[in-house]
Amino acid sequence: METRPRLGRHPNYVSGLAPTPDALKPYIDCELVHGHWFFLDRKPTRRHDATGQAMIRVRQFPLDAGVFNVARVLLEHRHGELPPRTAVYSTCGLPQCINPDHWAFAWPAPRYRLDAVPVADGSVWRLVVQKTGAVLDRAAAVLLEIDGVVHRVDALPERPLAAACGTVVDPLHASVVTRAVSCQGCR
Numbered sequence: 001m002e003t004r005p006r007l008g009r010h011p012n013y014v015s016g017l018a019p020t021p022d023a024l025k026p027y028i029d030c031e032l033v034h035g036h037w038f039f040l041d042r043k044p045t046r047r048h049d050a051t052g053q054a055m056i057r058v059r060q061f062p063l064d065a066g067v068f069n070v071a072r073v074l075l076e077h078r079h080g081e082l083p084p085r086t087a088v089y090s091t092c093g094l095p096q097c098i099n100p101d102h103w104a105f106a107w108p109a110p111r112y113r114l115d116a117v118p119v120a121d122g123s124v125w126r127l128v129v130q131k132t133g134a135v136l137d138r139a140a141a142v143l144l145e146i147d148g149v150v151h152r153v154d155a156l157p158e159r160p161l162a163a164a165c166g167t168v169v170d171p172l173h174a175s176v177v178t179r180a181v182s183c184q185g186c187r
């Protein structure tokens with residue numbers, strides 16, 4: 001039975017409002033013996049939720065307030081945004097610990113693979129569902145690795161593949177991955 005605490009999501013992720021590790025530093029108490037990091041709360045903007053995980057609320061006029069899971073913020077600062085379905089588990093057993101070294105995860109397996117065949121004026125591509133082998137006939141958001149860089153791509157069947165940053169993707173040299181987006185223009 002899985003008993004290790006599992007890292008929660010951001011209650012309300014607002015792009016651009018996530019605090020940096022430096023901004024969080026004054027509120028982090030590092031325990032020396034076991035290396036746990038604890039979040040100093042007792043403020044309306046800093047608290048622990050019902051599962052014991054540290055949360056911070058960041059407000060910036062005129063944007064909505066963002067509410068962030070502090071351990072996830074620190075982990076994502078190190079590894080990049082974790083794709084959906086990435087299970088993150090505590091390795092020290094303390095849900096309130098925010099030391100990124102005390103949380104472990106495995107990238108989930110991609111749902112699709114990219115098949116491409118060369119044709120006279122380039123190549124044609126299709127996304128295939130890994131589990132069933134079925135060809136996907138609708139648009140899908142995927143992460144594609146090209147030359148070691150992970151881009152975000154909205155793949156529309158029978159249309160050229162283009163990443164969010166504008167990069168035109170050669171499907172013969174791209175593969176579906178589930179990792180953090182590493183292209184700055186695709187974030």
Ligand SMILES: [Zn+2]
Pocket residue numbers: 035036037092093094097098099102
């Ligand atoms: Zn810990």
Ligand SMILES: [Zn+2]
Pocket residue numbers: 150151152163164165166167183184185186
């Ligand atoms: Zn990109």
